[in-house]
Amino acid sequence: MRRIADSTVRRLSLYLRTLEGLEKEGRATVSSEDLAEQGGTTSAQVRKDLSFFGSFGKRGLGYAVPELAHRLRDILGLGREYRVAIIGAGNIGQALMRFRGFDQRGFHVIRVYDRDPAKVGCEWNGVVVQDEEELDTDLRADPVDMAIIVTPAPEAQRLADRLVEAGVKAILNFAPIQLRTPDDVVVKNVNLALELEALSYGLRHR
């Protein structure tokens, strides 16, 4: 299959969220127009996005809500549960440990690491912070599907290397650096200071 743009994948997530709301309301069908409205895009964009993966609608009618939701979950790989490790138990790391939104969507934080002895042993949500030294042997013995790096920038690359070495294939990186990883490792970045800088730019230039 053709390579799908990241922007398309992200919109599919948004459509899915809308569909899950409609499912709860018991709505049977939805039009590309409705999905576009909620997703902040256009109906043509919705139809094009979906068309990369098949034709799921009925002309003149729209899309069956539960069926399209199911298809999108399948496309996004959400038909399973994921095991997640958090690397770094600082502010953001702790917040993510407590965050309910992940579990609800099938992403289970099962392990947290930090190198600060003061943090090792602390528990939140039933997960105990472990020493970073144990990371490598640990992950090899009992792998995770994804890792979230929430450490200061200077440590991030070295930790990413260790994660990759231990077989991790998906990393969500909060450190404000560009990680270097092999091609078969998926990396997404969240950079909070950068978002504020983008807002700053937006304030001046519009």
Place this chain on the structure above:
Amino acid sequence: MRRIADSTVRRLSLYLRTLEGLEKEGRATVSSEDLAEQGGTTSAQVRKDLSFFGSFGKRGLGYAVPELAHRLRDILGLGREYRVAIIGAGNIGQALMRFRGFDQRGFHVIRVYDRDPAKVGCEWNGVVVQDEEELDTDLRADPVDMAIIVTPAPEAQRLADRLVEAGVKAILNFAPIQLRTPDDVVVKNVNLALELEALSYGLRHR
């Protein structure tokens, strides 16, 4: 000036971070090639990005590190301090209150609101959580430059409306919905569950 792509603005932030590192090391000049390497892009991309705003380099030599850093801060609007309000003192909201990275870059969290009486009055980093009811009159009396929405999705749109009404022109939205705001309000979204879903997609399709 021509409308600049969001992706370009984000790369400028990355270049600036690299430059600040080089400034500390005392490096005098840098080439587009070096900047590209750190920013995970190409030298042509770096030069094109910069060319939208002027010509800051010297042919045969590269860019003067302190000067280019200064220019980028200016372009991004970082020559000033920003006053930021956080709306929602849950997990993520509290983590952001404590986060050091914002202050360092000139973004000062001066106010936090929550509607939960149990949270009102709590203090972190010298900022006391205030009742959400006070938000409107407060912001009109003593405005902020940016707001960060960190509430559950169902409340987010209503709060965005109140913020806009109170004159806020820049919003960083962590709620997993697409906010509707007037054209003169800048909105950036951070959607953590969506990032994990994008990773999930990436794991299956590569």
Place this chain on the structure above:
DNA sequence: CTATGTGAATGATTTCACAGCT
């Protein structure tokens, strides 16, 4: 001789517009 700045070329994404199903 080196590295920028930039039109021109290529590639990617979005929008248009309409044929074709239900």
Place this chain on the structure above:
DNA sequence: AGCTGTGAAATCATTCACATAG
């Protein structure tokens, strides 16, 4: 009649390649 699915067109972003300046 209504709404999808999709080529074709338009727009937008990246890469190329080279003339130009130090």
